Each structure stands twice: as structure tokens, then as C-alpha cells.
Amino acid sequence: MIRRLHRWPALAALALVALLSLSGAALSVFPAAERIAAPQAGAGLTVATLATRIQTAYPGVEQIRRAPSGRITAWWFDNGTPGAAVIDPATGQGVAPADPGRAERWLTNLHRSLFLGDAGRLAMAAGAAAMLVLSLSGAALVARRAGGWRHWFARTRGPRAGRLHVGIARLVVPGLVLSSATALWMTASTFDLLPDSAAAPAFPTEVSGETGVALDRLALLGDTPVAELRELSFPFPDDATDVFTLRTDRGAGYLDQGTGALLAWDDLGGWARVSETVYMLHTGQGAAALGLVLGLMALGVPAMGASGVLVWRAGRRGRGRIRANQPARRARTILLVGSEGGSTWGFAATLHAALTEAGHSVHTAPMSAFAPDRYTNAERIIVLAATYGNGAAPATARDFLDRLERLDTAPAAPLAVLGFGDRSFPAYCAFAHAVEAAAAEKGWRELMPLDTVDRQSPQDFARWGRALEQVLGIDLELAHRPVQPPTERLTLISRRDFGAEVQAPTAILRFALPRTTLWQRLSGAGFARFEAGDLIGILPDGSPVPRLYSLASARRDGFVEIVVRKHPGGLCSGQLTALEPGDSVTAFLRRNPGFRPGRRARPLILIGAGTGIGPLAGITRANTRRRPIHLFFGMRHPDSDFFYQGEIATWQAEGRLARLVTAVSRGQRPYYVQDALRGEAAEVARLIRGGARVMVCGGRDMAAGVADAMADILAPVGLTPALLKAEGRYVEDVY
Structure with missing residues (x-):
């Protein structure tokens, strides 16, 4: 549910949200630039002194405003001609035009309304709402993927686009939640959906009728520092009934233009302070540094949008096309798929089509979406589970076993598990066996025994289909044609x-x-x-x-x-x-993201034999930063199969390879790579204690021997290969 809530608003509103974030990021620069460029008032300067200086320079002054950045602007009439300028408070003289630049005006109108008035404001509000939904649902997905909020910054695995998407989200989601929520508040305020927050007492009905008071006789102006000023409006010339209007950080009031007396005053209320805080948080006015930070966070939206589209496209390509997929609550057959490279989805599509043709209502979904409370009409649950690496759950099955373990009781519908793997690997269909064992422990009824498909064999799949046909009592022909990726x-x-x-x-x-x-x-x-x-x-x-x-x-x-x-x-x-x-x-x-050297500068221990040297040679060739690499290479005889011998010598001379240890198995005394490790046990243990990463590539027998040797080497220091694997510091590419 959360994933769908995140995916579809993102795809529907991607262009609008990207425009909103980019224009907001550009606008975040202006408050900081204004803060830097605006002349600032001295610490002891009062509003009375400032107003006197400006009135001396511009006798027809009508209004003085101070922005949250400290910029002071004055408006006046000079012989009927209006004027305005940014004021230097030290002199009262104008130093720059008052109007914002053309670029700032254009960006502001684009960001607020798309140049479309109220309709545009509503459209941008919809974009802000979409961003809020995306931010909150994305945060929930990141936390779920990391294993809880406490593991927010836990290491992620998988394709690069997915890792980039999650990595950016971890950094920018708090800022996006703040920006989008404040944007919605400001839109609601614009359309009068919130209480009026302005501090404005009722206009006085009784005034002295006198005019011409000197500004320095206005006690309130003399007691108010410029740092608290927001706006000072002068009485209209020759109108004895008009008054001075003063707005400050504390409130607003009116002063008699003949006596200087305070006629009315209202303190700034709590609601008004909340509204002003929201304005500051959204625009950066009065908090330029925060504005820049939020602007930088907003730049993450287009990057997340692009990476999210790539993740979505990859998921659609990998899943194949499931036609007539029924909602989970109505389906009588639930088909769950665990796949890493996407091939298992092709088998799922074939099975889904065959069951649908036989009159069954089928819902197909990834194993990671396992939700028994939604399977209210299910009569059977079928799991197609591939195995990733050395028995691990594939990409679309993560959290399945944890969800199963958290159930109080097993689902009522019986279960059938079909494993997909390669018999040449030692962990053949290990994840499918793990699913079967967990289901049995939970007391989940069995629809049919576990079966397996070797190397994507259509024949194995058809054979299993005939067994399913007998169980269900229907005609079922599974004629699967594997769909290969683009070549x-x-x-x-x-x-x-x-x-x-x-x-x-x-x-x-x-x-x-x-x-x-x-x-x-x-x-x-x-x-x-x-x-x-x-x-x-x-x-x-x-x-x-x-x-x-x-x-x-x-x-x-x-x-x-x-x-x-x-x-x-x-x-x-x-x-x-x-x-x-x-x-x-x-x-x-x-891709094989599980077999990577990592980006840290800690040492690498590369262990390979025979053709297993291939990826290890490629990793060493790419070591332009001179990361310490210790290569253990097993061969039959140095005169026949010392692969990359010339390159290895060059890499050592260039500092790309720190150390080479070879093992020859066809010499007078056979010496294997695991023997070479034991011969360097002290150095290997020292490197691993210092944070080294171990990478093993080669045949499964060699890998098993290496694991045994590493277990012996690490035991004295309280470590094991299994512990290193759990930490992501021991990875294998075994065939």
C-alpha cells in the first residue's frame, strides 16, 4: 500500500514537483544575497532616528519597511512623482533600487502560480501536496528497507539507481516535508482558509486634530530599536484625521501625528507568530542559512525523480507483463514471486496466464508484498522463489521471511513453493528451502511438496505444472518460453x-x-x-x-x-x-552489486584461483587511488596458467597492487590458495582486524577451502567468515 501511495503520485506529478523544487531552490538564493548586500542598521539605532534621517533626505516619505533580512526600503512622493529606494540607515540616503530584479519577480510568479493566477496557485498547491505525500511515504519505505527508523542511515544494497534514490532521500526528506507542509499552509492562508493573523487594532476615532509633531518627540519610536521595526506609515499630508501606523515584532499600533500619543495597540498573537514562522521557514526570509539548506535539499527532487523512473522502468522490465491481474482481496489464487534478475517473473506470467485461462482469479505480486490479511478469498498461495548469491533472498523477496515470522498464525490457504536455481551452485534453491522450512515451523498447510526448476528449464516447469494440475483438478499446460534480456x-x-x-x-x-x-x-x-x-x-x-x-x-x-x-x-x-x-x-x-570492492580506502584481500582471477584483475586494474590490495592467486603451474602475469608486475610497480601471494597446485608439492592463506595467517588476521574487505572468486570447492582456512585464521581474534559476511566484509562470486 505504501509503495503504491509513493509510486503513482510520483509518476503523475513528476514534472510539476520538479518545477516546484527547482524554482524554489533558485528562489532560496535571494534572501541570502539580500542579507549580504543590504546595509545593516547599527545596534543602538532607533526607529525615530532612522525616520528622521530618511525624512531629511526625502521630505515626502510615506512609508518605511524593514525586511527580515535587515534591508530597509522607503517610499516617497517628490512633487507628485513617486520614488522608492533601499536605504542606508547610517545616512538615510537611497543606495539601490527598491524593486526586486526581473529574474526574482519572474521566478516568484512561476513558483507561486505558474503565471496563471488563482488556478496556478491551486496547481502548485497540488504539487506541494504531492511532494508531502511522496516525502512521508518515501520516508516510511526507507525506514522499512533499513529495518526501522533507528537504522535510517544503514547501508543499502541493490542497483545503483535504487541506492542513489534512497541515499538522496535520506538526506533531503526532512527538508521536503518542511517545505511542502509550509507551502500548503501559505496557500490556505492566501485563500482565507485560516484565521486572519494580522495584528491590527481598530482605527482610532478620536485624534487631537493637530499635525506636525517632530519624529523625535514620538516616544514609542524613540523606544523601538530598528531591529524590531517592520513598517512605519506616515499620515497622509494635510489630513489631520490620519495617524502614524507602526508595526513591530511585538505588535501594531497608531500614534497621533500632533501629540505623539499612542492611540491604540495590539500585541502580536500566538496565531500570528505561527504564521510568521511558517513564512520564514518556507521563504528563508529572516533565516537565510536555513533557506539555502532547504534549497539544496529541493535540488534532490529532480535527481530522485530521475532515479525513481529508472527503478520503476527496471521493475517493469524485470516483472514482465502480468495480464488480468486481479486485486488481492478478490483473488482465489495468490502467486508470489521472488526474483533477482527478473527471469522468474517470466515463469510467473506463464503460470498466471494458464491459471486465468482455466477460470481461476489470480493475483500476482512480489514476495516482499506478502500481506495475508488482504487474501480474504484465497484458496491457495503459490510461491516462485529464486535464490540470490549464496542462499540469500532475491531483490523482490526481501522481508518475506520476517513478515512470515511476525504472523501470529499461518495463513489459512495452503502453500506450494517452487524454487529456481542452478544445480552447479552449492546453494541450489537454498532460499526456497528456507521458505519451506519457515512455513513448516509456522504450521502452514502444504498444498504440494517443494519442487525446483534447474537453470530456467521449461521442461522442469512443465513437469511441476502437471503435478499442480493433478492437485487442482484442472487442465493446465505450462508451455513457458524464456524471454531473454536485450542483447x-x-x-x-x-x-x-x-x-x-x-x-x-x-x-x-x-x-x-x-x-x-x-x-x-x-x-x-x-x-x-x-x-x-x-x-x-x-x-x-x-x-x-x-x-x-x-x-x-x-x-x-x-x-x-x-x-x-x-x-x-x-x-x-x-x-x-x-x-x-x-x-x-x-x-x-x-549487474552483480553484491560483488563490489566498496568505496572505502581500507585494504582489500582478493582471493582467487584459475579463471576466478578475472574480476579480481579488473578490480586491481581500476585501483588508481592506490588502495592497499593483497592478492592471493592459485594456479596449476606458473609456466602455463599464470594469467595476467605481465599486468600484475606493472600494477605492483604502479602501486595498484600492494602484495601478491601465489599458490601452485601442480608443483612437486601441491600448494593451494587456502594453504597460502594459512601461511600468511598473522598478516591476514591483522588486515581483517584493521577493517579489510575479503573478496573470493572461483570454483565452489576452492571457496569452501578458503572459508575453512579463514575460519581457522580468524578464530583466535574472535571473528568468523559468517560474521564478516553479515557485516558485508566477506563477499563471494562462486561457480
């Missing part, structure tokens, strides 16, 4: 071959960067933006299932590079290692 053609420009001597042919393949469109460059889609450690999907000829390889280069390197070992009978690896310069392959990019 590019990559042309090979060079290759280097290794490993023939140890019967492990391996090649470092370097491809030219594909051309990118303007939209791709702006949105980061395709190959417009990538880092070492991201994944490239290769579609081999004769197979609809892509193979993923870790990138050994970043966009800034100017090429796409991977390290590929030819596996016996391997379809994709065989085709890749057979490529010659000029040949091309079909590929797509997949």
Missing part, C-alpha cells in the same frame, strides 16, 4: 591462450565495447555502465539458456573482457574458446 553483438578484438600444458585450455578474451544509445548512456542500460565483477550472459548457439561469466573489466577500461576455461563437453566454453579476432557472440549484461 548486443560483441566482437572479439584479441585473445591470449593459456593452460595447454596442464590440460586446462583457457583464454583471456577481449571484446570491443558495443555502441550505446543516448538513452542507454543516461539510464545505464545495456553495456553503458558496468564494473569488474558484473556478469555477462552469453547465448551459445543451439541453446536458449545463457551462461554467465564474471567480467574482468569495467566500462572505463574501454573493452569487455572475460577469462574462459574450456570444459570437456561444455557447449558455451567450447564455442567461446574457438573464437578468433573478428568473430562475434550474442551477449547481455547483468
Whole structure:
């Protein structure tokens, strides 16, 4: 509910809210500039002295005003000709024109009313209301994502656009709430929807009838410092019934122009003070520094709008198109999807369409939207759960297990769980198994046993569909055709071959960067933006299932590079290692934000064996800031598969690589990378105690051996790999 409340006003009012924020940010500069440029009154200067100086310079003075910035402006008539100027209080002389500049007037009218009068004011008020809704709902979403308000600044993960969106929101939401709420107050005041807050006593009916009192005989003016003045209006010439009108920070009153007596006075009330505070908070008049801060916060709105659109578009692309999606309260089948890269949504769309065709009312949503209290008519709940990384919840399933745990009782509708994964990974469908275990512990009835789909297999999915068909007693055909992400053609420009001597042919393949469109460059889609450690999907000829390889280069390197070992009978690896310069392959990019070196300057411990050196080499190549990197590299033999040997020597000389430790497994005495770690146990423990980040890349057996070695190394200092993983300081890219 909160997510929808946040999403749709943002999309509907994006242009208006962006215009409101940009014009407000521009206007926030003027109070500060006015404060700097305006001559300021001395500490002991009284209103009587100031008025006397101005009247001496301009005998026909009619009104004197002091702005919250301290700027004093006077208006007068000189032989029937009106005049106005900003006044230097030390002399009473004008020093600058009184009217605001053309740019300030234009921006003010744009910000207040779009040059459309009252209709424009109402439109901008609607924009302010949308901004308030977005700010409050966005704050609730950030807090929920962070795990509570106390963790407001907790580290976020996920795609860059999402992290940017949340990061900006954390900084600017308080200012946006303040600006939008005060804007609505001021609009309500403009349309007389709030009580009149002006301090103005009734005009006196009895005056002395005399004129010409000297200003220094007006006791109240002599007792009022200029710092408290707001406005002093002079009597109309030759009108003995008129009076002086004085407005100050304390209130307003009238003074007799013949005797100087105070005829009436009203103190400034509480409501008036609230209204003036609201005006100050919104405009920055009287609080220039606050105005600049709020202006800077307002600049975050266009950035959040752009990043929010990117997040929304990515979500729509990833989810696929769910036709005839029924509301949750009316649906009899609830279909929940946990997906990281988006492929599981394609299976969900196929299942949704088949169930709908069979006459079922189906509601499909991400697992993160799990809300059993809304499933009032549900007869069954089906969960399609992919696994991210080493058994973690995918992007659209975060908080599902926490929500399930918080339930007092399990949902009444029975549950079926279908896991999606890759059997070559050690944590095959681990998240689906975790969902099943949590459901069993909660006492959730089972619709059918847990089943799995390996490598997005349409055959596995169809087989599971036949089992579901039997349970539901309906005809159900799940003929799923995987929809691949947009692909590019990559042309090979060079290759280097290794490993023939140890019967492990391996090649470092370097491809030219594909051309990118303007939209791709702006949105980061395709190959417009990538880092070492991201994944490239290769579609081999004769197979609809892509193979993923870790990138050994970043966009800034100017090429796409991977390290590929030819596996016996391997379809994709065989085709890749057979490529010659000029040949091309079909590929797509997949982000891997969980495998990043981080932005801090603390040391990195990079651990890899064989082709696992690829992303670690790319990270080292990008280390232009000379962050301490300690690389542990396992190979079969230095004469056959010492990948990047020449580059590593250069990186050491340039300071990009602080230390290299190698392990050779085909020597006279086999020595693996985990053995090398144990040999450097004291140094490794010292680095980790100092905040070092560990990154492991390679085969699952190697990664398991490294984890065991790290457990032994860290035990004496009270740490474990699991604890480091929880802190985000131990990450793996395992295959």
C-alpha cells in the first residue's frame, strides 16, 4: 500500500514537483544575497532616528519597511512623482533600487502560480501536496528497507539507481516535508482558509486634530530599536484625521501625528507568530542559512525523480507483463514471486496466464508484498522463489521471511513453493528451502511438496505444472518460453591462450565495447555502465539458456573482457574458446552489486584461483587511488596458467597492487590458495582486524577451502567468515 501511495503520485506529478523544487531552490538564493548586500542598521539605532534621517533626505516619505533580512526600503512622493529606494540607515540616503530584479519577480510568479493566477496557485498547491505525500511515504519505505527508523542511515544494497534514490532521500526528506507542509499552509492562508493573523487594532476615532509633531518627540519610536521595526506609515499630508501606523515584532499600533500619543495597540498573537514562522521557514526570509539548506535539499527532487523512473522502468522490465491481474482481496489464487534478475517473473506470467485461462482469479505480486490479511478469498498461495548469491533472498523477496515470522498464525490457504536455481551452485534453491522450512515451523498447510526448476528449464516447469494440475483438478499446460534480456553483438578484438600444458585450455578474451544509445548512456542500460565483477550472459548457439561469466573489466577500461576455461563437453566454453579476432557472440549484461570492492580506502584481500582471477584483475586494474590490495592467486603451474602475469608486475610497480601471494597446485608439492592463506595467517588476521574487505572468486570447492582456512585464521581474534559476511566484509562470486 505504501509503495503504491509513493509510486503513482510520483509518476503523475513528476514534472510539476520538479518545477516546484527547482524554482524554489533558485528562489532560496535571494534572501541570502539580500542579507549580504543590504546595509545593516547599527545596534543602538532607533526607529525615530532612522525616520528622521530618511525624512531629511526625502521630505515626502510615506512609508518605511524593514525586511527580515535587515534591508530597509522607503517610499516617497517628490512633487507628485513617486520614488522608492533601499536605504542606508547610517545616512538615510537611497543606495539601490527598491524593486526586486526581473529574474526574482519572474521566478516568484512561476513558483507561486505558474503565471496563471488563482488556478496556478491551486496547481502548485497540488504539487506541494504531492511532494508531502511522496516525502512521508518515501520516508516510511526507507525506514522499512533499513529495518526501522533507528537504522535510517544503514547501508543499502541493490542497483545503483535504487541506492542513489534512497541515499538522496535520506538526506533531503526532512527538508521536503518542511517545505511542502509550509507551502500548503501559505496557500490556505492566501485563500482565507485560516484565521486572519494580522495584528491590527481598530482605527482610532478620536485624534487631537493637530499635525506636525517632530519624529523625535514620538516616544514609542524613540523606544523601538530598528531591529524590531517592520513598517512605519506616515499620515497622509494635510489630513489631520490620519495617524502614524507602526508595526513591530511585538505588535501594531497608531500614534497621533500632533501629540505623539499612542492611540491604540495590539500585541502580536500566538496565531500570528505561527504564521510568521511558517513564512520564514518556507521563504528563508529572516533565516537565510536555513533557506539555502532547504534549497539544496529541493535540488534532490529532480535527481530522485530521475532515479525513481529508472527503478520503476527496471521493475517493469524485470516483472514482465502480468495480464488480468486481479486485486488481492478478490483473488482465489495468490502467486508470489521472488526474483533477482527478473527471469522468474517470466515463469510467473506463464503460470498466471494458464491459471486465468482455466477460470481461476489470480493475483500476482512480489514476495516482499506478502500481506495475508488482504487474501480474504484465497484458496491457495503459490510461491516462485529464486535464490540470490549464496542462499540469500532475491531483490523482490526481501522481508518475506520476517513478515512470515511476525504472523501470529499461518495463513489459512495452503502453500506450494517452487524454487529456481542452478544445480552447479552449492546453494541450489537454498532460499526456497528456507521458505519451506519457515512455513513448516509456522504450521502452514502444504498444498504440494517443494519442487525446483534447474537453470530456467521449461521442461522442469512443465513437469511441476502437471503435478499442480493433478492437485487442482484442472487442465493446465505450462508451455513457458524464456524471454531473454536485450542483447548486443560483441566482437572479439584479441585473445591470449593459456593452460595447454596442464590440460586446462583457457583464454583471456577481449571484446570491443558495443555502441550505446543516448538513452542507454543516461539510464545505464545495456553495456553503458558496468564494473569488474558484473556478469555477462552469453547465448551459445543451439541453446536458449545463457551462461554467465564474471567480467574482468569495467566500462572505463574501454573493452569487455572475460577469462574462459574450456570444459570437456561444455557447449558455451567450447564455442567461446574457438573464437578468433573478428568473430562475434550474442551477449547481455547483468549487474552483480553484491560483488563490489566498496568505496572505502581500507585494504582489500582478493582471493582467487584459475579463471576466478578475472574480476579480481579488473578490480586491481581500476585501483588508481592506490588502495592497499593483497592478492592471493592459485594456479596449476606458473609456466602455463599464470594469467595476467605481465599486468600484475606493472600494477605492483604502479602501486595498484600492494602484495601478491601465489599458490601452485601442480608443483612437486601441491600448494593451494587456502594453504597460502594459512601461511600468511598473522598478516591476514591483522588486515581483517584493521577493517579489510575479503573478496573470493572461483570454483565452489576452492571457496569452501578458503572459508575453512579463514575460519581457522580468524578464530583466535574472535571473528568468523559468517560474521564478516553479515557485516558485508566477506563477499563471494562462486561457480
